[in-house]
Amino acid sequence: MKAMILVAAIAAAPMARATDISPETIQQGQALYATNCATCHGASLQGQPDWKRRLANGRMPAPPHDVTGHTWHHSDRDLFNLTKLGVAAVVGDGYESDMPGFGGKLSDEEIRAVLDYIKSTWPARTQEAQAKITAADKAAQP
C-alpha cells in the first residue's frame, strides 16, 4: 500500500512514441543506458542469461529490454515508475529485486530519455502495441 501511494503521488508525464522523439534525445538515452543499465540488462538490451529462471537468491535476473522481453508489455507509467523507484518499491508486499531505483541518480527527463531509447529499438508493431497498453493505462487512471 505504501508503494502504491508513492507511485500514485508521482506525476508520470506522458511519453511520446519513440518515432516522435528527437534523435538527440534518443542519443542521450542510449548514452545513459550504456552507463546505468547495460551492466545488468546488456549492451544490446539482451538481458541476463537464462533470465526467466530465478537466481540463487530467489530474485529474477534482469530481463531483456528488446522485443524478446516483457518490457514492452508495460505502460509508460509503469516503466517510468519502475526505473525511478525500483521494482521492489513499485511492487511492494516484500517483493525482492536487484533492480534499484534510479530516482536519486537520474532526473525524470533522463529517465524518459533512457526509456525513449529503449522504445526506439523496438519494431513499429511492438511500439504500437506498447502505445495501446499505455493508452489503456491512462484511461484506467482516476
Added chain:
Amino acid sequence: MTFIRFSALSRRRLIGGLGAAVLGAAAPPGALPAFAGTSRRPSGRVTALAFDQGALVLAAAGIWTSPDGGANLLPRSQGPGAPVAALAAHPDRPGMLLAATASVGLMRSEDGGSSWHPAAPGLPAAPLDAVAIATHDPLTLYVAVRGDGLWQSNDGGKSWDFAMDRPLVDKVEVDVQALASVGSLSGMGGYWVYAGTAKGASRVPDCFCRWQTLESADAMTTGTAKPAPVDPAPRLPHLSVTSLTLAPSVPEVLFAGLPSGVWRTRDSGSTWKIVNGALTSPLLAVDPLDPNHVVAADAGGTILSSRDGGATWAAPSAA
C-alpha cells in the same frame, strides 16, 4: 528447440534427457473400442476432470466420458499410457483433449479421448502436473513441468519455450499443480494465467513478468477494473490448490479445489467463499456451454454437481 540448462540448481537435475525420447515410448495410439462399454463406476483413483464441450471427461485408470454431467460414466479408452495429472479442453476445439501425464509427457486426443498421441516433443522429460489451453487462442498452450516451471507453446504444441520459473512462496519455489487461462485483461496487453500450488494460488500475466497474488492491485495490473476493497476480505487459504477452473465466458468467476472443499470467487480471485465442503481436494470442471454447471469429483470417484454456479450441490442426475 532450446532445452533448459540443468546445472544451476539441484532441482533441475531431476530433469534430463530429451522429451522426445520419453514421448516416443508412449503407449501406442489408437482407439480402443473394446474398452468402450456401458455406464459403470471407474476403478482406480480419479486424477483429472474436464469438460469437452458439454461432455464431462474423467481420468481414472483410463478415460471416461459422461454426456450427462457425471450421472452416467462410459469408459472411453485406456487413456494415454500413463497416469493423467490434468486434462484440458477448449470450447472452440470440440473433441480435442490434452493430458498432462506423469511419465509420457503431454498427450493429445482429437476424438474426445478415444485415441492419444504425443503432443509435445521438446518438453523436458519430467512429470507434467498441469496443462491449460489459452482461452483466447486454442493454439497457445501452457504446461507445468514439475521441479522446473511453466512452458508455453504458441503453435499448438509443435514447439515450446520456457515461459516462467515457478511461483515463490515464503522464499521457496513451489510447483504448479493446477493451471487455468483466465480471459480477463491483464493490463499488459494480454490475459492472465492462474496457478494452484501447495501453498495457495498465484497468477501471472501472459507476458510472464512476475507471479502475483490473486489479491494484488499493484501498479503492474493497470488497465483492469479492480473490485472495491473488502475488509476483512475473505481470501483463498494458502493451502494446497489442486484444481482451478472456470467457464471462458465468465472469466471473473473461478472455482478452486482445496482440502476444505470447493471455493468460488466472483471477482477474479480477490475474494473467495467456500461453496461446498463435502469433498476433499476436489477436482473441478465448469461446463463451457453452461457456466452455472459445475462438477466436482474426489479421488474416490464421488461426483457432485451444481447447476446454479456453486450455490447448491447434489449427485448428478440424468436430465
